[in-house]
Amino acid sequence: MSKGDLSGFIDRGVTITGTIEFENTLRIDGKLVGKIHSNDLLIIGEHGEVDGEIDVAVVSVTGLVKGKIYARQRLEIQKGGRVLADVVTPKLMLIDGGVLQGKCEMGTDESKE
Numbered sequence: 048m049s050k051g052d053l054s055g056f057i058d059r060g061v062t063i064t065g066t067i068e069f070e071n072t073l074r075i076d077g078k079l080v081g082k083i084h085s086n087d088l089l090i091i092g093e094h095g096e097v098d099g100e101i102d103v104a105v106v107s108v109t110g111l112v113k114g115k116i117y118a119r120q121r122l123e124i125q126k127g128g129r130v131l132a133d134v135v136t137p138k139l140m141l142i143d144g145g146v147l148q149g150k151c152e153m154g155t156d157e158s159k160e
Contacts, residue, residue, distance in 0.1 A: 059094050
């Protein structure tokens with residue numbers, strides 16, 4: 048499996064509570080309550096909802112995120128995406144129609160500590 052391949056998918060109608068760790072790419076179109084950790088890409092789809100703590104390299108949000116996001120490389124909030132969370136990331140991409148409500152800290156790895 049090469050970098051960027053989809054290694055997991057949580058579909059609509061599925062709710063997971065707990066901690067998820069993954070490699071490559073995970074797409075969430077269902078609901079997750081808890082923590083997500085990875086050194087790779089997390090995609091929150093249009094119907095996806097995460098309530099908790101995200102700690103990944105890159106996050107792309109078209110759905111809803113509540114809680115905290117630590118995106119070590121980049122956070123992308125797409126059209127229709129809603130981030131109601133405190134964010135720490137070195138790069139933020141906010142597309143017209145996306146929403147960010149919360150504290151945003153543009154920093155590096157040292158910012159997390």
